[in-house]
Amino acid sequence: xMLATYAVYVGVSLVMTYWVGRTLNRNGRVFLIENFxxxxxxxxxxxxxxxxGFYLINLGFISLALKYGDKPTTAVEAVEFLxxxxxxxxxxxxxxxxxxxxxxxxxxxSRLFHTLAPPRPSGTAGGGVxxxxxxxxxxxxxxxx
Numbered sequence: 001x002m003l004a005t006y007a008v009y010v011g012v013s014l015v016m017t018y019w020v021g022r023t024l025n026r027n028g029r030v031f032l033i034e035n036f037x038x039x040x041x042x043x044x045x046x047x048x049x050x051x052x053g054f055y056l057i058n059l060g061f062i063s064l065a066l067k068y069g070d071k072p073t074t075a076v077e078a079v080e081f082l083x084x085x086x087x088x089x090x091x092x093x094x095x096x097x098x099x100x101x102x103x104x105x106x107x108x109x110s111r112l113f114h115t116l117a118p119p120r121p122s123g124t125a126g127g128g129v130x131x132x133x134x135x136x137x138x139x140x141x142x143x144x145x
Contacts, residue, residue: 002071005078010062012082013089017058020093025051035104050100061092 025047032043065085072078 005072005081006066009066009082009085012086013062014059016086016089017055017062017093020097021051021054021058024054024097032104035107046104054096054100057096058089058093062089065089 028050029043029047032047033040036043036046065088069081069084070077072081
């Protein structure tokens with residue numbers, strides 16, 4: 001009973017982690033380019049680093065969580081065990097996503113970002129693509145420049 005339950009937990013958790021990671025990686029690129037003021041190369045680099053960190057943290061959590069909790073002896077307990085473990089993985093995935101979004105927005109407004117990031121060509125994204133104007137461009141920032 002336990003081996004099958006563990007196999008389902010690990011399998012579902014790995015598939016879910018991979019799917020969420022790839023989805024955030026693909027769809028987050030536009031947000032990151034906007035967040036990094038059109039610096040596509042910087043956005044792609046950060047996007048890849050976030051994906052690697054996301055996978056490492058989640059794989060570590062999935063592995064560590066395998067040991068904890070009451071061991072199921074019946075089918076009902078196995079379903080409850082899986083529900084609790086997989087639910088915890090989902091909550092961790094969501095919390096990591098929102099933490100990363102918050103951090104990226106704060107970083108964009110920081111003095112460090114404006115000091116370290118190379119200037120972007122006026123009005124273009126990486127590759128010379130014109131950037132649309134956005135609310136970010138007119139938002140109040142502690143650093144003007």
